Amino acid sequence: MSKRQRIETDAGTEVQCAKCLEFWPEDPEFYFFSKGKAHSWCKDGYRNDPKQIAKAARQRAELNARRAARRKEQRA
Numbered sequence: 001m002s003k004r005q006r007i008e009t010d011a012g013t014e015v016q017c018a019k020c021l022e023f024w025p026e027d028p029e030f031y032f033f034s035k036g037k038a039h040s041w042c043k044d045g046y047r048n049d050p051k052q053i054a055k056a057a058r059q060r061a062e063l064n065a066r067r068a069a070r071r072k073e074q075r076a
């Protein structure tokens with residue numbers, strides 16, 4: 001299992017981001033969740049990482065290509 005640092009604060013549990021090493025509340029406002037667990041990076045980490053930005057741009061391009069293909073099919 002993960003060995004990420006956790007701290008208990010008055011506001012609840014906070015977990016450490018593996019990217020920026022800051023502690024943030026274990027909350028969808030600060031972390032993405034999958035299968036009920038917070039990702040190891042905070043949302044800002046994902047937003048600011050060049051690889052993630054490139055990946056998001058690629059996914060958007062693929063989605064747009066799929067949409068364009070579907071529109072073409074519907075017109076045929």
Ligand SMILES: [Zn+2]
Pocket residue numbers: 017018019020021022041042043044045
């Ligand atoms: Zn972070």
